[in-house]
Amino acid sequence: MNKPYAISLYPGSSLANKTGSWRTSRPMYLDRLPPCNHACPAGENIQGWLYPAESGDYETAWRLLTADNPFPAIMGRVCYHPCEGACNRGKLDESVGINSVERFLGDEAIRRDWKFARPAFESGKHVLVVGAGPSGLSAAYHLRRLGHRVKVIEAGPLPGGMMRFGIPKYRLPRDILDAEVKRLVDMGVVLEMNRKVSNILETVQVGQFDAAFLAVGAHIAKRAYIPAGEAAHMLDAVAVLRGMEGQDKPMLGRRVVVYGGGNTALDVARTAKRMGASEAIIVYRRNREKMPAHDFEVEEALQEGVLIKWLSTIKNMADEGTLTVEKMQLDDKGFPQPTGEFETLEADSLVLALGQDVDLSLLDGVPGLTLKDGTVEVGPNMMTGYAGIFAGGDMVPSERTVTVAVGHGKKAARHIDAWLRGKSYDPPPKHEIAEFDKLNTWYYADAPKTVRPMLELARRTSTFDEVVSGLTETNALFEARRCLSCGNCFECDNCYGVCPDNAVIKLGPGKRFEFNFDYCKGCGICVSECPCGAIKMVPETI
């Protein structure tokens, strides 16, 4: 340095002073697991697909979504969206309407006729799927994506399983179901209807399948012993809902009583209303807090005039259409106990909605299986005790929802694929969860959730038109943009802007950022001011 003192210095010559040496801890970019993704039974990368949707790139969003779940239009109608319950935005104003955006993407795909690509190569393996419900179809889709030939054998006349024969039309219009199933057929999944597999090992052997995935569902209605006169009209919920799909609709009469407290009980009561019943009464032995049915379904049913008798059990049904109901009382442990108080209810028919059992007859004679409470035990890889036979959906012990079933199908497909290659599938380790306290919510603008329009009440109770409508594009875009992008950089440039030392390098659109550790002093402002919690401080190693 031969410059005279205090005359002039070279511009930007401070770069010679590597202030990074001051640092005792360093910032680190990371991806945390958004709570929505963590809560999704189908393992969707929700934050991931909302990201392209935010800029209006719906096809990319749809393709990302369908990498995990082939049925967005169905999901957008029937999924109970645990993602929204976990959404961090719920702590800020209201959770993001993930389910309605998913439905918008699904409907958009049907409208624009987006298709799945056929697999790039054929593995030469042939996999049998038994049952064309959500679990079987999901497995078939994922196996096909992985290059395997797939044949789905279904006992019923049409594909869909409980999505068709259990969920009423007003929740899932059949053209939507058909459109999303057709996409699977278009990518080469073979469906064979009206064939019941009675012996799985024989079917596998005759068809020369390399592996099988069983997803026959739970279709046998559970019964409760209720003394009844010979002319008493008693039906089960599964039969009623299945009957709605055929030519001969079930005869329920004007006064219908439904016994049970699950979503199926509500489906039947709401169906009865639409069939013209003047009274649809649900009898349930516990109270609303203990009811397994989802709150919004209870709310919609009550709006439609369905009545619910809480804390009541049915003792008997007389010929002339009179039910005897006993009042119950919850004990300290929350179990209902009889009170000895009785009352009578008039009813033309009684529908039992007490849950379903699995028809496991196709497994007769298969060695090595473990059965538990009428379901088949599977390992963490979804394989039964018999090598090469996998199972999922309602026939294995789990929560019985469409989304869980779809998740089983995906998981099983990955393990079947690995098994066929003589390997085992190890899911990548999960990132740490992006909890609410990791976010800096100051940066998000307040925005209420866009509520989906509902069909007006008079039309709801008299027709089977869909109750909940979709979002328009404007609203879907708005809703997607409410996503906080928890734990995943959305390139807001905050770290790049707030660094007092210019030690954050912006790499350009889609490429995120990196730190310049020559100058980063480790102040941590970038961590504090990152809206979505995608940076953390780690101690510097010496």
Add this chain to the structure above:
Amino acid sequence: MPNELQEVKFYQTGTFTVGNRLLEENERAVQANMRRTNSLNSGHRACQGCGEALGARYAIDAAMRATDNKIVAVNATGCLEVFSTPYPESSWQIPWIHSLFGNAAAVASGVAAALRVTGRTSTRVVAQGGDGGTTDIGFGCLSGMFERNDDVLYICYDNEAYMNTGVQRSSATPPTARTATTMAVGKEPGNVFGTGKNVPLIAMAHFIPYVATASVANLRDLEFKVTKAMSIHGARYVHIHVPCPLGWGSAPADTIKLARLAVETGLFPLFEAEHGEITGSTKIRRKVPVEDYLRLQKRFAHLFGAKPDEARLARVQANADRNIAKFGLMD
């Protein structure tokens, strides 16, 4: 059936974040740009989490863009000068001159005059200093520059004390704050209530074309005000609130958070004035009690002993509430 429930455009974070991929390129902040000037470059010796280093880059980069990169900066003595130009290095990437602690406004007036007489009128002059160099030592030169309406934008980076000499009180130090010269002892711990001055309001009393306050917590507001100032000729004054982790006894990572809390409590009102009249103020988004702001700073620790000093907290809160009413900070 109403389908259009909401017509508003919603860009996830709006303009609260520095950038936003959903906004058009030209709607994003200067600081979001990959080719921003970085007028104050890396390698400067400011403390970890320095609010002034940040404020200076925000302001000068914005001024650079507003003038097509044609500015000369004059710097008063102070932290900014000391940490940016220790011999033989300089962090500045713009024409920059330093003379004395108290004469930055006068030197800037001279630079502006020199540019005028040599016909280089497209080159603009920015003077900058800390609160000490502005509100105390350079105050006479500043007032002179204002009353002559010299074509200079003077930016004061206010960290509320003389930080580089060891945290001595200035006339911008807030009431009850502990500094090296206002210890937290005796009947009146910390800086005495009722002392100090408000230089933005004094600048307004000169009826100069533009006066504004800004904060490192609100980048878009800051850039807007600097850009607006550069679109005007004559004397202009922008007063930027810049937290100082060292002098305030706060965590380096909390610098922007503190600046934000100062705004959201009402203690540091953001407003603009033209020719002596207030023309607008930036509204408080989520009002918070002053305690939230004070608790994070050791210079106010004496208010939160075993028994909180309710009386003094109430006086600070009253100051905040007065600002909210006076500057219309809430609807």
